[in-house]
Amino acid sequence: MRHPLELYRAEQVRELDRRAIEGHGIPGYELMCRAASAAFDRLRARWPEVRTISVFCGAGNNGGDGYVLARLALEAGFDVQLIALKAPADLSGDALRAAQDWLQAGGTVDEAEASIHGALLVDALLGTGLDRAPSGPYAELIDRINAHPAPVLSLDLPSGLNADTGQAPGACVRAELTVTFIALKRGLFTGGAGAFTGQLLLDALDVPETLAEDLPADARLLEAAELARCLPSRPCHTHKGETGHVLVIGGDLGMSGAPVLSGQAALRTGSGLVSLATRGATAAAALAVQPELMVHSVDNPDALKARIGAADVLALGPGLGRSDWSQAMWSEAMKSARPMVLDADGLYWLAQRPRERQQLIITPHPGEAAMLLGTTSQAIQADRFQAVRSLADRYSAVAVLKGWGSLVATPDGQVEVCPFGNPAMASAGMGDALTGIIASLLGQGLAAFDAARVGVLAHALAGDRAARGRRQILASDLITALAEVLPA
Structure with missing residues (x-):
């Protein structure tokens, strides 16, 4: 029915549910029983030693799922406690039937204040319709669940x-x-969801394959196989002039490290040539760190113009700064028709002087996204899907909204979500590495959207590889790990 990588809004999933019931004759209670059975099977597989559970049921169909699971567990010989926030007699529809079947099977219902005694807790309080913070007894019971060991x-x-x-x-x-x-709900893969979902599993409940044929998914998950699909093996006669020349522009006084990291990432991703255009005082230091980089001291727009002419792709912003030199470099680079990845202070200057440009990829974190859209980072995080689509539309660019569950969007609203990455990547220079990776892929011939999404994917997978068994990694660790995740 649906590709396992497709992501839907809650209202779309409810529409799929309605179609299964009304269009395909699957009773709602049958779907409820399938859901509870699937979850109970996962429960027994994950915690085979558990025989005592507490199930928490709300007032809607999510609570109905809980009642059915509780009954299945009781019939399987489990010691089951069921705590309900609404009396069974006050329920309606399939949830009422589920509660009645639970009671008929010999189950009992405890009120919300009852002591919790399960060795495993089953949360069936609130479903996908939530659009505000839980309050009253719901909030209190959620706090009690979280406090339980x-x-x-x-x-x-x-x-x-x-x-x-x-x-x-x-x-x-x-x-x-x-x-x-x-179906997979899109919010399970970005924002703050990672702090709450734990391991995530999908069961499609055996609904018909044709159910979603005319209901396009809202977004799509990236998968590791995209790397091999988009980066085929190179012919044996490949030479450096065929794999792209990236020019990294940045490195104001005191910020020489950022463009070097971008350049190193571009080299490791497969660029044949990588140049740095930077302040004179930082050029020598950059060359000493990475001799494979071609480092140029660029102190005025004319000098930069010559460097741009020799490049295939520009990476503008790492360590760029906000000085007069920075502004002059940004203005000159933006005149070019070269494909460009814009990050860091390059985004600051774009926010000051908004303009559309062909073949542009922007890679803001939430704070930079807020600056670009004239809002707050809290507003960006409140709906990351809307934010990344707004960025892509406003700047006619492919937009990458970084963070847990990084999003990549096109100006026409297509969005892909990266399910990889980890907290060990929370260190300086990670964005600079991503800029270099994406710029390298652009130079190797990928279209802007493919370069951005495959770049985000490679960055996250390399971060996961580098972070194995480690609390914190450096951007240089991630860059080194690129060789382990990119296809040969």
């Missing part, structure tokens, strides 16, 4: 998490495992 299984998504944005506006369950149903 037992692991948590969340049904569909952790209660309190927004299925579209990945943000938790208030209290939110911290799950060790989340089993989501029908």
